Amino acid sequence: MFAIDDLRxxxxxxxxxxxxxxxxRLNYTQSAVSRRIAALERRSGGALFDRLPRGVRLNPAGHALYRHSTEVLDRLARAERELAVLHAGDGGPLHLxxxxxxxxxxxxxxxxxxASTRAEVEVVVTEAPTDTLMTHVADGTLDLAVVSDYPSGLPSADGVTTTPLCRDELFVALPRDHRLAGSSTVHLAELRDEAWLHSAYGDRPTLLADACARAGFTPRKIIRIAEWSAKFGYASAGLGVAxxxxLAARAVPPxxxxxxxxxxxxxRTVYAALPTTPLPAALKLRAxxxxxNGPQPA
Incomplete structure (x- = not known):
């Protein structure tokens, strides 16, 4: 009903x-201002100003519209400032x-x-599996996601570009009293009789199953544990290996x-996933x- 220029x-x-x-002040002619105010008053349903011998002043209806106009213009100004900051990459929210x-x-x-270089960027972090993260980058919910091709390959998503970040080697975690705990390296076939602590991926193919098959055996037993803290607890108790x-080496208990x-x-390979038109702050975070570098075991 009301144009922004009319509110200004x-x-x-x-x-x-x-x-x-x-x-x-607005670089208009006086007659143009009079015409536009008259048109605004028609759309408003009545007069907005009292005409005085010298100048004009708001009447009650004008005060009501003035209050709403200042609120709208203030919100637009704040939106412009926020967008400028976002596009400059210096601040604003970043959904990761x-x-x-x-x-x-x-x-x-x-x-x-x-944070040391872009302190005004407000990062909102979400943790989820890779396929969910890729979907959220595609639908605009996330500005950047860190994803991996484990266990079933990197899913594709329309409008999402991926860039390799690092190669993440997988190790085996053993309790300190395990018979192989003194070995610097372990052949997977040496663990053929162990129970494996493994995330619950259902019936999808996994890197563990493929690796065991290439080593010539099928895991004797798999204990389905999704959370890393629980996996470490089970492994520490000697109930399985994992x-x-x-990337998770820092969290491994002593x-x-x-x-x-x-x-x-x-x-596995770790990637950064970005929408087709990324925010500058997202590009900075990707860099x-x-x-x-994630911590590497000795």
Whole structure:
């Protein structure tokens, strides 16, 4: 019903108390201001100003519209400032998603570096599996996501571009009293009789199943545990062994040891996923993620 320019004109006339002064401030003619105020009053259903011998002043209806006009114009000004900050990459909200183990060391280190250079960027973090994260980048819910191709390959999503960040080697976690705990590397076939602590991926193919098949055996027993803290607890109790990505090495408790696998070697690739038109702050964070290395076991 009301154009933004008309609301600005109303506020300016009210501030100056004169059609002539408002025209000079807005670079209009006095007659143009009079015509536009008259048109605004018709749309409003009645007069908005009392015409005085010298100038004009708001009447009760004018005061009501003036109050709403200043609120609308203030919100628009704040929106313009926020968008300018967002497009400059210097502040505003940044919605970030990551899978669980990326949040142990990789993502926090990059966010710490971002905070030191872009302190006004407000990061909102979501943790979810890779397929969910890719969907949220595609639908605009996330501005950036850290995803991986484990266990079933990197899912594709329309309007999402992915860039490799790092190669994440998978190790095996053993309790310190395990018979192989003193070995620097372990052949996967040496663990053929162990129970494996593994995330609950249902019937989808997994890297563990494929690796065991290439090593010539099928896991004797799989205990389905999704959370890393629970996996470590079970492994510490000697109830099973677990594959642990190097990104999660910092979270491994001291009563477990990590060992490289001599054959077959296992790894996944970690990616940054961005929408087609990313925010500058998202691009900056992606660069910082490139520079951040997850902790590697000795």
């Amino acid at each position: 004109l109303l506020v300016t006339v009210a501030a100056t108390g004169s059609f002539t002064k408002a025209a000079a 998603g990551a899978f669980a183990t990326a949040n142990i060391a990789l993502v926090p280190a990059a966010l710490r570096a971002l 594959l642990v990505p190097s 009563d477990l040891t990590l060992h490289r696998l001599s054959a077959p070697t296992l790894h 910082l993620l490139h520079e951040t």
